[in-house]
């Protein structure tokens with residue numbers, strides 16, 4: 001039952017995941033031309049990052065037996081993750097746009113490790129379906145069941161993220177690659193401002 | 203260059219005049235005043251066509267048409283705003299949809315609408331469809347003359363073009379810029395589409411669009427955010443729509459901000475009309491790079507996808523090395539096809555406000 005429920009909730013939540021992930025994934029995938037296999041690998045890394053975040057939420061929810069509303073720090077935690085992921089995207093996009101090297105390491109090598117981290121940080125976004133999943137985790141009061149539920153919730157949402165692999169077609173166009181990098185800079189500034197705003201609003 | 207005899211020019215322009223006359227006779231239902239103005243407007247379009255073909259000065263007469271269109275647009279919508287709110291600049295309490303379906307808003311709304319339409323498809327039913335019918339009209343117009351829309355059809359473009367023509371010589375000479383900088387509006391477009399999707403509001407219209415100076419300001423209940431919006435869009439307007447065009451004589455809003463221009467630079471790639479520099483004839487004097495208002499010619503004398511087909515470089519090139527091609531082939535008929543398509547498209551769009559502006563002016 002956990003598997004079906006988790007998967008269905010994931011499917012219905014996926015469109016929200018898409019909206020949350022688009023601003024990170026579209027600039028990231030457009031900004032460099034890679035082949036489809038490489039993109040597939042990067043998406044898997046991103047999804048693995050998100051799965052780890054879900055598992056951590058699942059475990060915490062079971063252990064604490066708290067709802068997210070009782071979890072007062074949630075917005076503050078999210079704002080922290082938002083600021084962190086905006087930094088990562090900024091380093092990636094800025095580095096690529098101006099062909100910079102960070103700490104003598106080529107920006108490209110550093111930023112290719114980014115998807116896992118970004119996925120992990122984005123996984124903590126407390127959107128309504130995640131809150132629903134969280135409360136289910138709490139009500140199940142069983143760590144194994146809760147983890148199973150979150151894994152299938154993840155599979156449901158992952159279906160929406162997979163098509164990003166094919167953005168490599170857009171990345172073939174040089175103007176779009178440049179534009180992807182510039183968009184990444186804008187998105188990171190925007191998320192940074194939002195993160196700061198959220199932090200002080202709480 | 204295209205230059206025809208008086209008789210040929212007359213027949214072509216008469217065709218344009220008749221085309222618009224028939225269009226207006228069947229479509230204008232608001233009475234004799236409007237019809238008369240539309241007759242005058244048809245004559246104006248015919249005259250512009252005649253002058254373009256007879257003198258060969260495409261850019262000059264295009265510019266006159268284009269700037270007239272922008273000024274008329276401002277007159278009509280400012281007066282409508284005045285009529286509704288009693289205020290020329292800001293509609294503080296209400297959202298006044300006094301602007302026609304706006305092609306610049308189209309881009310930043312794209313994902314929101316796509317999402318809404320998807321929901322409509324699955325949840326609400328077919329009656330919610332609408333955006334795509336209008337969108338397709340825009341896309342067709344884009345495909346017919348490509349990015350030429352920015353110099354012939356856009357009723358905002360004439361504003362920075364008009365301001366860039368005020369001074370005879372630029373105060374600061376900016377010949378060319380980094381190609382990466384020219385991709386800025388495309389980057390902004392991607393950002394705007396994504397942020398609009400996340401926030402479920404047209405971010406460009408609310409936060410950045412300086413063209414609100416010609417219409418009204420969208421409202422926001424949070425006064426702090428409202429003030430921020432005003433500061434941002436005014437700064438963009440003053441810098442990119444007024445000061446930079448005035449000082450460097452380039453269309454800086456269109457070149458560095460406008461997301462719609464960026465959108466059609468991608469969509470317009472499949473358009474067969476291209477401005478090309480013939481390498482064997484070109485003496486690399488740099489004149490075309492200097493005069494191009496859209497930073498569309500790079501230092502290697504290649505015309506990029508951001509060319510708005512204003513024809514200024516063709517007119518200024520003393521060696522006659524710049525041509526309008528269709529699928530890389532040059533033929534003098536290319537000019538006829540392009541100019542006639544452009545006048546029909548631009549003329550139809552401007553028919554919504556040039557005749558009405560005439561009425562407003564004459565009634566005052």
Ligand code: SF4
Pocket residue numbers: 477493494495496497498499505508509510511512513514515516
């Ligand atoms: S390349 Fe020529 S036709 Fe194109 S925008 Fe520049 S001046 Fe106008």
